[in-house]
Amino acid sequence: MRNNLSTGETSRDLPEEVSRFAEAWRVFKKNTPAVWGLVIFIAFFIVAVAGWFLTTGETPVLDPAKVRLSEKLLRPLSPVNTDMVEPGDRPVFGIYLLGTDDLGRDVFARMMQGAWVSLTVGFVAVGISVVIGIILGGVAGYYGRARIKFMHVLCFIAFFASMILLASGRKEPALDLFVTSLLLATVSAVYHYLAARGGAGPRPLDFLFFDTFSVDTLIMRFVDIMLCFPSFFLILTIVALLPPNIYNIMIVIGLTSWMGTTRFVRAEFLSLREQDFVSAAKALGLSDISIIFRHMMPNAIAPVLVSATIGIATAILTEAGLSFLGFGVPPPHATWGNILAGGERFIFDAPWLMYIPGFSILTVVLSFNLFGEGLRDAMNPKLRKR
Amino acid sequence: MNSTDNILLEVRNLRKYFPVTSGIFSRVISSVKAVDNVSFHIKPGETLGLVGESGCGKTTLSRVILRLAEPSGGEVYFEGEDVFRLRGDRLRRFRKNVQIVFQDPYSSLNPRLSIGSIIAEGIGAHGIARGGKKREIVEGLLERVGLSAGYYNRYPHEFSGGQRQRIAIARALSLNPKLIVCDEPVSALDVSIQAQILNLLGELKRDFNLSYLFISHDLAVVEHVSDRIATMYMGEITEIAGAGEFYSRPLHPYTIALLSANLLPEPGRKRRPVILRGDVPSPLDPPPGCRFHTRCPVAEDVCRVKRPEPVEVSGGHMVRCHLVDRKDPAPPGFLADLTLMLHKPAGESGVKPL
Ligand SMILES: Nc1ncnc2c1ncn2[C@@H]1O[C@H](COP(=O)(O)OP(=O)(O)O)[C@@H](O)[C@H]1O
Ligand code: SF4
Numbered sequence: 001m002r003n004n005l006s007t008g009e010t011s012r013d014l015p016e017e018v019s020r021f022a023e024a025w026r027v028f029k030k031n032t033p034a035v036w037g038l039v040i041f042i043a044f045f046i047v048a049v050a051g052w053f054l055t056t057g058e059t060p061v062l063d064p065a066k067v068r069l070s071e072k073l074l075r076p077l078s079p080v081n082t083d084m085v086e087p088g089d090r091p092v093f094g095i096y097l098l099g100t101d102d103l104g105r106d107v108f109a110r111m112m113q114g115a116w117v118s119l120t121v122g123f124v125a126v127g128i129s130v131v132i133g134i135i136l137g138g139v140a141g142y143y144g145r146a147r148i149k150f151m152h153v154l155c156f157i158a159f160f161a162s163m164i165l166l167a168s169g170r171k172e173p174a175l176d177l178f179v180t181s182l183l184l185a186t187v188s189a190v191y192h193y194l195a196a197r198g199g200a201g202p203r204p205l206d207f208l209f210f211d212t213f214s215v216d217t218l219i220m221r222f223v224d225i226m227l228c229f230p231s232f233f234l235i236l237t238i239v240a241l242l243p244p245n246i247y248n249i250m251i252v253i254g255l256t257s258w259m260g261t262t263r264f265v266r267a268e269f270l271s272l273r274e275q276d277f278v279s280a281a282k283a284l285g286l287s288d289i290s291i292i293f294r295h296m297m298p299n300a301i302a303p304v305l306v307s308a309t310i311g312i313a314t315a316i317l318t319e320a321g322l323s324f325l326g327f328g329v330p331p332p333h334a335t336w337g338n339i340l341a342g343g344e345r346f347i348f349d350a351p352w353l354m355y356i357p358g359f360s361i362l363t364v365v366l367s368f369n370l371f372g373e374g375l376r377d378a379m380n381p382k383l384r385k386r
Numbered sequence: 387m388n389s390t391d392n393i394l395l396e397v398r399n400l401r402k403y404f405p406v407t408s409g410i411f412s413r414v415i416s417s418v419k420a421v422d423n424v425s426f427h428i429k430p431g432e433t434l435g436l437v438g439e440s441g442c443g444k445t446t447l448s449r450v451i452l453r454l455a456e457p458s459g460g461e462v463y464f465e466g467e468d469v470f471r472l473r474g475d476r477l478r479r480f481r482k483n484v485q486i487v488f489q490d491p492y493s494s495l496n497p498r499l500s501i502g503s504i505i506a507e508g509i510g511a512h513g514i515a516r517g518g519k520k521r522e523i524v525e526g527l528l529e530r531v532g533l534s535a536g537y538y539n540r541y542p543h544e545f546s547g548g549q550r551q552r553i554a555i556a557r558a559l560s561l562n563p564k565l566i567v568c569d570e571p572v573s574a575l576d577v578s579i580q581a582q583i584l585n586l587l588g589e590l591k592r593d594f595n596l597s598y599l600f601i602s603h604d605l606a607v608v609e610h611v612s613d614r615i616a617t618m619y620m621g622e623i624t625e626i627a628g629a630g631e632f633y634s635r636p637l638h639p640y641t642i643a644l645l646s647a648n649l650l651p652e653p654g655r656k657r658r659p660v661i662l663r664g665d666v667p668s669p670l671d672p673p674p675g676c677r678f679h680t681r682c683p684v685a686e687d688v689c690r691v692k693r694p695e696p697v698e699v700s701g702g703h704m705v706r707c708h709l710v711d712r713k714d715p716a717p718p719g720f721l722a723d724l725t726l727m728l729h730k731p732a733g734e735s736g737v738k739p740l
Contacts, residue, residue, distance in 0.1 A: 276494035279454050280557065284508035285481030294507075298498040 024378040034374020040367035048119035051112030061092060064113045064334045068104035073350045075099050076107075099352050101342055107356060110334035114357070117335045118364070121250050121319040122312035128254025130308050133261025134297075136219050140262070141269025142292060144216030149209045151191075155184040220266070223259045231256050235318065239327045246329045249322065253315050260311075261304055268300035302379045309372035313365040320361050336361050393463075394597050395451070395484075395565055396427040400460035402443070402450050406670065418669045420446040422621035423460070425696075428565065433591070433598040435612030435629075437605055437644065439666060443621040444601045445489075448567045451599070452486055453477075464565075482512055485558035489570035491550035495542040501528070501553055502538035508561045527556040530593075532586060548579035555586065559594065567599045572607060584611060605644055609633070614702070617641050620669060620677040623696070627703040637705045639682050676708065684709060 028034060054061045070084040076099040080090050091097075091106045098107040162177035191205055226234075234256050242248045272278060273296070281291050322328035323337025331338065336357040343353025401424075403417040420443040428434045438444055449455040451462055453469060462469040464480055472480050488494040495504055505524045509515055515523055525535035531552040542550060551571060558566050568587065572580040588611065590596060602608045608615055609629070616626040617640060625638040636642050664681050667673050673680050679689040688708050696706045 276488040276490060277496040279449070280486065280488065280494055280554070281496075281507070282454055283452050283481060283484075283486050284511060284557070284561065285478050286507065286511050290511070294499070295496050299496070 028374050028378035031374040031377060033370045034377075037367040037369070037371030037374060040363060041371050044115065044364050044367070045119065047112065048115040051114075052116040055109055055113040055116070060109075062106065062109035062112055063089075064105060064109040065332055066105060066109075068100070071096070071100050071104035072102055073100060073346060073353075074104075075350075076352055076356075098356055099350070101339070101350075101353055102346060107339065107353065110339055111336070111356060111360065113334045114336040114339060115360075117246065117329060117333060118316045118319060118361075121246070121253065121329075121335075122315045124250040125253035125257065125315040125319075126308050126311040128251065129258035129311065130261055130304060132255070132258035134265050134301075134304065136223075136258070137262040137265025138269055138292065138297070138300075140216045140219040141266040142273065142288075142296070144219070144266070144270075145214060147211035147214045148218065149188070150212050151184065151188045151208045153212055154208075155181055155188065158184060216266075219262070223262050226256070226259050232318065232321065235322065236325075236327060239322065244327065244330050246333060249319060249328055253318050257311060257315065260307060264304060264307060265300055268303065269296055272296045272299055303376070306372055306376040306379060309375060310369055313368035313372070316368075317361065317365050320357075392429060393427045394430045394432075394465060395599070396463040397451065398425050398461045398463070400424045400447070400450060400462060401458045402446050402455065403458040416670060419621045419672065420669065421450060424618075424621070424623050426616055426623060426626055428597050428599060430564070430597055431591075431595060432613045433600050433611055435608035435615040436599065436601045436618060437608050437615060438603065438618035440603050441666060441669065442618045444603075444618060445569055447618075448486065448569045448599065448601060452484060452567060453480075454486075478512065482508075482561045483564045484567070485561060485563040485565075486567045486569060487551070487554050487558050487571045490574050491547050491554055492574075494554050495550055497542055500539050500541055501545075504542070504553065505557050505560050508557065512561060514561070524556075524560070527559055528553075530559070530590075531556045532582075547575050548583060551575060551583055552586065555583075555590070559590065562594070563596070565597045565599065567601070569601045570603065571600075573602065573604065580607065587611065617644065620666065620672055622677060622706065623704070624678065624707070625703075625705045631700075631703055635703075637699060637703075637710050638707050639684055639709075640678050643681075643683075 028038075051062075055064050066089055068085055068089060071081060074096050076097065078096050078099060080094045080096065082090075082094070091109070096106055096108065098111060101107055101110070158177050158181035162174045162181060165171075165174035165177060187205070188209075191209060235252050238252050238256075239249070242252070278291060278295055281295050286294075319328055319335065320337035320340065323335045324341045326338075326341065328337050329335045340354060340357040340361075343350065343357070346353055400421055401419070402421040403419050405414040406416045406418060407413060408415050422443075424447060426434065436444055436447070446455065450457045451469070453472075457470060464484060467476065467480070469480060495501075499507075502521070502524050505527055506520050509520050509523060514520075521538070525538060528535050528537060533549060533552055533556070537545075542553070545553065551574075555571075571587070572583050575583060584607065587598070591598065598611070600608060600611050612629050614626060614628050615632040617624045617638065619640050625632075625636070625641045627636075632641070633645070636645055667677075667680055673690075675691045676682065676685070676689040676694050679685040682689065686708065692708070694706050694708045696704050697710055698704050699710060
């Protein structure tokens with residue numbers, strides 16, 4: 001009787017296979033605002049990609065930069081004045097769908113171009129911040145308890161100082177410091193090599209290798225420092241120093257918004273590290289690399305993607321704000337922010353110049369947020385099975 | 387320990403202290419002695435049961451033995467090799483030989499990997515087999531632990547607790563180990579399924595010639611699987627004895643208390659009062675002298691000041707208690723009549739012994 005007990009339980013078949021995706025989708029579907037968010041998300045994506053195709057090239061279908069001084073501040077849906085405008089300069093369908101601005105440029109074409117700018121700024125900036133956040137958070141969470149030796153701190157300071165000197169153009173002292181840092185690095189490499197080979201016991205130079213703060217302290221205090229600055233002003237400061245172009249804007253937004261992801265990934269890693277399946281993987285003798293990338297990252301990534309969705313909305317908003325203030329993407333490129341800024345002077349004569357980009361930003365940002373929050377709920381196992 | 391030859395795992399004076407820190411400079415103000423001077427050994431093919439209330443350091447002990455946590459002191463030898471000094475290839479060989487089954491089958495399987503890849507992982511990492519051969523081995527293991535080979539591509543969330551524990555056992559078996567540490571493998575399962583898993587472990591032990599370090603807080607579970615049994619209290623081993631001796635001639639008051647608490651009420655006899663009262667003292671502030679004296683029903687003055695040392699009363703029977711004299715191996719004081727009552731053949735109920 002006992003022997004068949006050990007297999008008895010399993011003769012019963014498993015329930016129907018349900019993938020995690022189907023399960024998440026079932027929860028997501030019930031959340032109407034989130035579904036609308038997703039629909040607008042997809043629509044925006046299509047519009048932005050279409051915008052890129054239609055507004056670039058030698059003779060774009062929609063020319064956002066064409067100035068028609070005779071056609072200033074026309075209302076949306078105004079037909080083109082065929083007497084004044086050359087056939088080649090006319091908008092498609094001979095109608096200004098969203099009117100024209102103070103230079104007679106087609107607002108529809110400018111909005112299409114701006115959509116593409118917003119989309120790329122949002123994705124690239126968030127991409128940068130997510131990559132930085134995952135790396136720093138992962139290191140802090142997995143290797144955080146390791147303490148940095150005094151010698152390594154010296155080495156790092158020397159290297160960094162030499163880079164700063166080099167950047168400020170003082171080559172001679174920079175080279176000296178760089179050589180010093182290489183020397184220090186060689187000394188520590190030799191020290192560690194000997195330490196790994198020899199047994200216990202004191203070694204020469206031990207006094208230079210005492211433990212200082214931990215890796216976790218280093219990374220998380222840096223996060224705290226970055227969070228001390230109101231990020232918009234940090235961005236404004238950096239943007240004031242850099243030549244304004246679309247790539248710098250993306251990079252700067254990315255470099256100033258990784259702190260949340262870092263904290264997130266670190267917290268996830270700290271809790272995952274205590275999970276038995278990670279211990280089991282270690283007991284099986286798997287390498288750190290496969291533990292991190294096969295066991296921890298896939299379990300930490302879902303919440304990061306959710307916060308990235310909301311991060312894209314924030315990045316779009318930041319870019320619009322910068323452009324509105326005149327620090328953003330420079331003029332020939334249209335963005336929703338600078339269309340808004342340009343329309344501000346004509347708020348009474350041509351209110352559509354503000355309403356159109358304003359409502360577009362509102363809609364897109366809102367839909368990203370709703371979508372992100374719906375995604376978070378759908379990924380939360382506690383909300384399943386209801 | 388008596389002889390060093392033919393010993394699979396030997397643990398000597400193993401210690402694991404968790405520092406308790408305070409303030410921004412992380413000053414160490416005291417430590418939790420989760421494992422304190424623990425020594426025992428396991429022979430090939432043997433099962434050592436380790437019993438103790440929760441929080442006594444059983445899990446910490448198993449993690450240190452497996453090198454999942456750093457020890458604070460002491461040594462562990464596996465097949466004569468010092469485990470804490472292993473590196474590179476030798477460490478890999480140790481990993482292959484010593485595996486673990488965890489208590490909670492829900493957190494011990496990665497929810498993002500299929501059953502097949504969970505079990506196959508170690509086989510791939512140690513280069514034992516690849517491709518179709520690897521799959522064949524995994525399917526064989528699945529069937530050996532009582533699951534269908536067709537579950538290869540299923541995910542952990544589709545399985546029940548008992549089935550997940552079978553998967554975890556298959557994973558531990560995948561490297562063909564010599565020793566498996568079972569850290570409360572059945573505590574999280576329903577009683578009806580506990581017996582199945584225990585029987586499975588017993589079959590596997592015979593088929594694969596395994597040794598177990600079998601950890602549990604439940605004497606009834608340990609009773610049926612162990613060749614020898616050790617009890618643990620606040621990080622210390624209080625008594626180790628062969629299973630027969632453990633039940634027929636328990637000597638440590640803690641062991642006797644555990645046994646009496648586990649007795650089933652017999653018809654015609656009044657249920658014995660449980661003699662263990664009060665809670666385990668805070669591990670941050672362990673009592674001086676014998677750690678057990680705050681709860682020991684026969685504690686004497688000497689117990690409050692002096693730490694008892696382990697005493698070997700007869701071959702392989704070790705006790706850590708002042709009242710146990712080497713020359714007079716009778717249980718202390720009034721506990722004697724209680725132990726008389728405990729006399730009963732092992733393996734009477736439930737599951738057959740391994
Ligand atoms: N990471 C840790 N940090 C500090 N104390 C710990 C840690 N892990 C365990 N402990 C302490 O060590 C003692 C033993 O814990 P554990 O080994 O989990 O006991 P058991 O497995 O017997 O329930 C407990 O008092 C616990 O509070
Ligand atoms: S040493 Fe004293 S307090 Fe400790 S178990 Fe023995 S009798 Fe009890």
